[in-house]
Amino acid sequence: MGHGGSANTTQRLSLKHPILWSTTKPYLYRVVTEVRRGQTLEDTYETPLGVRTFQFDAASGFSLNGAPLRILGVCQHHDLGALGAAVNTRAMERQLELLKAMGCNAIRTAHNPPATEFLDLCDKMGFLVMDEAFDMWQKKKNGQDYHLDFKQWHQRDLEDQIRRDRNHTSVFIWSIGNEIREQFDSTGVRLTRELTATVKRLDPTRPVTSALTEQEPAKNFISQAGVLDVLSFNYKHAEYPELPKRFPGQKFLATEIAAAYETRGHYDMPSDSLRIWPKDGKTKLTTGNPDLTASSYDNAAPYWGTTHEKAWRAIKQNPHITGAFVWSGFDYLGEPLPYPWPARSSYFGILDLAGFPKDIYYMYQSEWTDKPVLHLLPHWNWKPGQTVDVWAYYNNADEVELLLNGKSLGKRQKQAEDLHVMWRVPYAPGTLQAVSRKGGQTVLTRTIKTAGPAAKIELTADRRKLRADSKDLSFVTVRVLDAAGNLVPDAAHLVRFSVSGPGVVAGVDNGYQASMESFKADSRKAYNGMALAIIQTTAKAGQITLNASADGLTPATVTLTSN
Known part of the structure; x- marks a missing residue:
């Protein structure tokens, strides 16, 4: 190979008895490629490789490595709460650890290509991924959205995404769009065929889908294109039983279910009465709570969604739906339905913005895992x-x-x-x-x-041994307790943080969707008895001590080691 030249080479490898990758045992091989000039090693490249087979079947559902598997998924926005939208691998890993412990085995990247680091984690941790490309095509949802760039950029963007992500074992299906407006006219047929052909040209091995809203064939020009391998639908769970009759022989996924609202630690009774907020698309919400909360009893939802329990029940009762992605795994920044400002983050999460589980987390854990709950x-x-x-x-x-x-x-x-x-x-x-x-x-x-008066602070770090790489994080849960160690459920003390040693407070939060406090402060009010401090390492090794204090409470410290 001459200087500055390029060449393609094809190699075939055979594995006699491969260890298979699965969601419970995500075994990965490494393929190491070396470029040599004579005896000199010029370059080397490592590709993770997982070996697995899967299939969707209209009659028997989804199977992984020949064994039936229900896809138990959540939709995930890209942001990392108090840390914002910039990628931090440990923050993404923590989110996935919490979802894994709940029994989740699949993630839908809603509604954009994910960070490569996120897919690396899913490969390693055993999550199936629906890798989603677009939230809109030519027709806009908002004035300044991707529709402005679609014509010029969609081909290049989609090709780049497929090429970048196709070696990730976790990716099991491509989604070319979410609730695309072209469902409603014949341009949907042409664009669906074009986008699907692009995916298939670069990756003929995986199915293609699109998250659809219209469950009537005559109204859905994306499904009419006849090229989607799996039909995926958002909401409208009451229509699930009709789908096999409307779309004979098709395979189905539920790409969004639930969209119920919860604020951690807040309860509105009676618990068995449903609050539809708002009641339709035209009526402004006037019946919400003045403090911009929603009930943690799973009894508030928008007119187009439903409670977590009703949605999950519908999935259980309709085995032709091969799996579901709950909207959403975590609360995320923006879209604070059903409330206006100063609400500023979503209420849909099974976990709040700080990563604290809401009560509904344990409903899923009781259904999605075998561990006693x-x-x-x-x-x-x-x-x-x-x-x-x-x-x-x-x-x-x-x-x-x-x-x-x-x-x-x-x-x-x-x-x-x-x-x-x-x-x-x-x-x-x-x-x-x-x-x-x-x-x-x-x-x-x-x-x-029953908790007595607030008396002390308790700090619990998710990890005490950290890497001195300026990126690693420890998520420290702050709880306000009474003298006997019970959480004080309405505690709202201002907790002040100070750090000694080679670490910094990277972010603070309390999970309350309408808090106007800064994520980048050295203090945070507890909300319903809890707050979060995120400690980040520097490039120096050493002991990091976090101190938390509040007026009238016994302070607390936690010590971390950074190497």
């Missing part, structure tokens, strides 16, 4: 005589018994399609306890106590 809500600080709805999410058990100050309030069992059990309890201060049992044997016990 028992989650009791709400907190136990109410007004004397108030009737409180007490819920429990559970699995691996026949029943749950609830006790208040040692006195049984009865046993409950999930009936038919139930995803939780409930008691209506006249409030009395003290100890609320749930016990789950299987065959009479105790599986798990959960206890919530």
